[in-house]
Amino acid sequence: MTALVRMRLTAFVRGGRALAPLIAALALLGVIHGGGQSPAAPAYGYSAVMLFPVLAWQAKLVLDTEPDGQRRLARLAVGARREAAAGLLAATILGLGFCVVALLVPWWPFHAISSPEPGSAEPSLAAGIALGVLAHLLAVPAAVALGALASRAVTRTVRNGLIVLVTGSVLVVVLGLSGSVAPWLVPPVMATARALSADQLPPAGTFWLLGGWTTLWCAVAFGGYGRLRRSRS
Template sequence: MRFQLEGYARSARILHPVLAFMLLLAIVFSSPLGGTPAQIRSGALTTIGDLTALSFPICAWAARGLLDNEPDAQRHIGVIALGWSRATACGLIAAAGFTACLALVASVYPLAAAVLYGVRPSVLLPAIGLILLSALAATALGALTSRAILPSPGWSVLVLLGVYVADLLLGLGPLRILTVPMIEWMGAAGRGASAFTSGLPWFALRTLAWTALATALYVRLRRTRA
């Protein structure tokens, strides 16, 4: 894991998601949070919900970049040295850790505003949990579109963006049970703390189920291509 993280940090690939996050944050925070304390608390929660959903494809891109940064020959050497299961797990854990850090850093400002203006820990901790769950699901999507599964960079990016857009569109209709509930948690965050916290267990369950299925598919496909 350290080898993969250090190699990614030294490469130019890491600049892609970092710059994309900077652009996203510049757009989201072009108008600073303001108003009464109650309005700021509500705005901070809404921003966290929106930012978590909007950063999903960037986190997936970051996970894909980390996994793709390892040369194919080195990946095969790692499988021989560590065993297939350990080598695969190390890549996934490294990617998940990196994307989680990215997502948390991107959410520092609205989280700080929420703390400063008295958002209760019973609301703030679920919000942080949602950020981490979203990063975990994004890691699974990034792994599914990595070079070990989709060798073509063009198809890889198209599949990544296509799954994200499909998730958002399906989230508006009766098939939303099959999606990462990004549309729903954005709506719940906009309605206030009570709607957000009451809906979080359902959001978390669906996100974890989606992540588990996507990860299982990645493991299965990678094993057939090993």
């Protein structure tokens, strides 16, 4: 399975498919951080929200890079579960790489992260960075799950895949707004950004709740992805 993950990463990068999501991510980060300085926690919280659809799109591209015939051969060679897991792992690795870029860009070239003023109730700089890392780590598996559900192996056609990808990305924002009637239908990307934008650091239980919410949502999404792949292969 390790060789299969390496092959898919190599094909995605060398084939040039990595350029489009990378350019889109850098453009979004420029919009977010180019307007001036802000505390680390809210800056990174909104960065995770804005990057979510790009991460999902990248995951879909990774899973769609391999031709259908080659994917079936890989499935016969290593087994259905390992073949599916290899694609998800490759998408996750690339998503984590994007998160590293997202965490570094505010420092250079934009210098967009400000330190809290002495005596303020804002989280310390170290705490804000740690919360920013958490926000991106919560966004990656959910984005990979959405990209997987939009992949060609599940949706069969480009049109259906784009519908799933765009609709899912929009619903993550709309249903994640404060006062939403069904926020549990989407991963807590917006809820995490709101928690990081609060004037005071939320209690630790809030982040445990967000982590559990993300884990449960991703478990359902990945389970659905696995069942759909088995039924449509």
